[in-house]
Amino acid sequence: MNIRELELFKHLATTLHFGRTSIECNITASGLTRTIQRLENEVGEALFSRNNRTVSLTQAGTFFKEYCEETVSRWTILQNRLQSDTTLRGELTLYCSVTAILSILPQIFSRFRKTHPEVTIHVQTGDAAKALPKLQAREVDIAIAALPDHQPENFEFIALLQTPLVFILPTSYPETISYSDGMINWEKTPVILPSEGLSRLRGEKWFSDKGVRPRIYAQVSGNEAIIAMVSMGCGIGIVPLLVLEKSSLRSEVEVVELTPQLTPFTVGVCTLSKNKRNPVVQSFWNIVEKEMADSPHTP
Numbered sequence: 001m002n003i004r005e006l007e008l009f010k011h012l013a014t015t016l017h018f019g020r021t022s023i024e025c026n027i028t029a030s031g032l033t034r035t036i037q038r039l040e041n042e043v044g045e046a047l048f049s050r051n052n053r054t055v056s057l058t059q060a061g062t063f064f065k066e067y068c069e070e071t072v073s074r075w076t077i078l079q080n081r082l083q084s085d086t087t088l089r090g091e092l093t094l095y096c097s098v099t100a101i102l103s104i105l106p107q108i109f110s111r112f113r114k115t116h117p118e119v120t121i122h123v124q125t126g127d128a129a130k131a132l133p134k135l136q137a138r139e140v141d142i143a144i145a146a147l148p149d150h151q152p153e154n155f156e157f158i159a160l161l162q163t164p165l166v167f168i169l170p171t172s173y174p175e176t177i178s179y180s181d182g183m184i185n186w187e188k189t190p191v192i193l194p195s196e197g198l199s200r201l202r203g204e205k206w207f208s209d210k211g212v213r214p215r216i217y218a219q220v221s222g223n224e225a226i227i228a229m230v231s232m233g234c235g236i237g238i239v240p241l242l243v244l245e246k247s248s249l250r251s252e253v254e255v256v257e258l259t260p261q262l263t264p265f266t267v268g269v270c271t272l273s274k275n276k277r278n279p280v281v282q283s284f285w286n287i288v289e290k291e292m293a294d295s296p297h298t299p
Helices: 003-015 018-024 029-043 059-082 098-103 106-115 128-136 198-209 223-231 241-246 273-277 279-294
Strands: 048-050 055-057 090-096 119-125 142-146 155-163 165-170 190-194 215-220 236-240 253-256 265-272
Touching: 003 018, 003 029, 003 059, 018 029, 029 059, 055 059, 059 090, 059 273, 059 279, 090 098, 090 128, 090 279, 098 119, 098 241, 106 119, 106 279, 128 142, 128 198, 128 265, 155 241, 155 273, 155 279, 165 198, 165 223, 165 241, 190 198, 190 223, 198 236, 215 223, 223 236, 223 241, 223 253, 236 241, 241 253, 265 273, 265 279, 273 279
Parallel strands: 090 119, 090 142, 190 215, 190 236
Antiparallel strands: 048 055, 142 265, 155 265, 165 236, 165 253
């Protein structure tokens, strides 16, 4: 087996989609299939379980994925050490929300690209609640995420900014909200909660501290989806203010001031401690530290 084959396996182990991997890695579908078959023959075990609809890693595939990640990472480190010039080369995979792309990363990306133009950056976007799990699974090198209340031992963070976590209600559907003695009646007012993540945990704690059992109308993945459902009059939602300010539906909802306030988010750049052995990751880390040192809004 060679590095190219390991890189193909690593990509497929992340996407679990032969078509997507063949396109993104510039290899024919049949060529990718033959590569995986050669690896399985060398390993002596099936690495993927596949049928007409789904692809998943076998237990052997999970073990081999760890081997691939470590080997490809060490190969990148070796290549950079052996370069006769000082130009940094390689790839960096980063996961973040669309909001982070718009509001947090432009200056950092600009600085990194000017400093290391030979490094290829791959960006995955999606629900912010999935950022740390993807990093933990080693699907990405860097994640932009809300920092948890308790920092895991194997994670490293650079705080970028703080943003309030707020309740929002629809501007056009006042009948959605039920009141009792001038206060929101949470047992009758529909509530839209994130399906997972720190927003969900802090929302649940807020209701628990008040001794309230809310009427949960929906559990939604993604802050933009929550804002959309609130704007349509489906209920009250919980979102970071940073996301709301960048939303195209900002005028369709309004922030409702409630006490006590929800615990705000600290948003940061995150990586696994061992990832920083990779010079590409370490260089990105250094750029973020310099950017924060130069920023007048450093948290």
